Amino acid sequence: MSEIRENFTTYIQNLQNKICSALENVDGKQTFREDPWERDGGGGGRTRVIEKGDVFEKGGVNISTVHGELPDPIKNHFNVKEGWFWAGGLSLVIHPLSPMVPTVHANFRYFELYEDENMQSRTDGWFGGGADLTPYYLWDDDAKHFHSVLKDACDKHGEDLYPAFKKQCDEYFYNSHRGEARGVGGLFFDYLRPDDKRSLHQWQQFTEDAGDAFIEAYLPIVKRRMDEPFDENQKYWQEIRRGRYVEFNLIHDRGTLFGLKTNGRIESIFMSLPPTVRWDYDFQPAAGSREEAVLNILKNPKEWV
């Protein structure tokens, strides 16, 4: 087994443990339950879900390492007639109970392609991932904190990375049918292959540093907002906005659609969907309201650091 694969597998296993512990400590009521699963065709995963907590209404922190023959949609995508793959990653989505605490998504993954079934002759390999924040009510300091922790992780590997990956995040997590961003962004990167600046090993270091930054990027925001009071109208607004989250994931998200096309494990894929959601006809926040202020930010993504 390739060293990168082996090391990255250990890395995501440890990261899953660290993130779940940190979230459980904050929640104080619920713990994650684990569903191990195996994939027909090779590999499997460890899905961990927390539900109906005091702080986290629903959240999933999943890891999987799967391998086998390339599914047809990927063969077509890469324009190859035959091929084998290995893919390993951690994926998380956390939906807090309080509308004052933002939803967060993060993902860190590695993908390898081979010419042979025994995965000895690697023809390609790349890292991908990112993290992004979706507030329902916005304190500028929260967005600044989230971005600045991620920027620090990027800057260790070159000051060209944060601006590029921040921009890709704004472009990717975009509900084009609404003309608004899903949230206030963060990082998005994909197809990180060896180039004239960085080796695959250096991209691995970068991806793992970004993963390691997640807890510090998100948890301080949770801690300073989880005791903010909120009323039922604010919860209502959160549920309306969660509808936009569903729209993005089911209409636009490549990861979700890829999972569906390749017979991924549905319940692990859909752990990203919020627990309670509303769609009202033509819901509009009141002029000058805090809700409208968030919407204006989502329509005009800005620089936070």
Added chain:
Amino acid sequence: MSEIRENFTTYIQNLQNKICSALENVDGKQTFREDPWERDGGGGGRTRVIEKGDVFEKGGVNISTVHGELPDPIKNHFNVKEGWFWAGGLSLVIHPLSPMVPTVHANFRYFELYEDENMQSRTDGWFGGGADLTPYYLWDDDAKHFHSVLKDACDKHGEDLYPAFKKQCDEYFYNSHRGEARGVGGLFFDYLRPDDKRSLHQWQQFTEDAGDAFIEAYLPIVKRRMDEPFDENQKYWQEIRRGRYVEFNLIHDRGTLFGLKTNGRIESIFMSLPPTVRWDYDFQPAAGSREEAVLNILKNPKEWV
């Protein structure tokens, strides 16, 4: 203006009035509010929505007649370099408050293609539509009634129609990623063009008869189930199942995806989305429960008449 277009426009305007009145009479509390809208590029519509009623938690009964240059995705679909179209139809989705009353969807539409911008030289024209029922708790009599009213409307135009369109409905309203039908079916038909059995005018008669059958197919079911008692666990189940409705509409429904790709009016398209929805991780109904009985039917679509 072509006679078919003109007649069908009048038909859907009248049908919208009739259906809205019939639903308002049953609800007794709320009435439909109307949003007229115009389309950049030609035409417009009349969206009518009812919300937070005693019987109907959310429902839309929309008509639109739009025309202009073919949007690029349709040009590609029909493999033409230039072309103009006219499309008119009625589309409705009703989400009752009570989980004992099924959700219903129906749609009746006509499409014309032209070689010229003035829509004088028609090169093609076809009817499409259907109606389907999505119960959360199932009384066999309800499914039988719905199908038998629609079958009667079909049979007037030939006994080959109901079996063909019933089958297409089961195939179309199918959540392939879940391995289950969206509901207990009904009719689905599309691309009804003149053939050796029926003229375009006869397909129009058929489509209008199917549209006229809607009220009789659905409202008696509403009336006999709206006073059934229900508890919060049954409401919970309805909201879980509404999640499947969202999944179908955003992942699989051609009409929704077509609307998004062609810059359709978002709020009119998304009036189909349920008012309150839940996604729990890996929700499973109890063995032997009424909920499980519905699920078993959805996994094995059956003949109702």
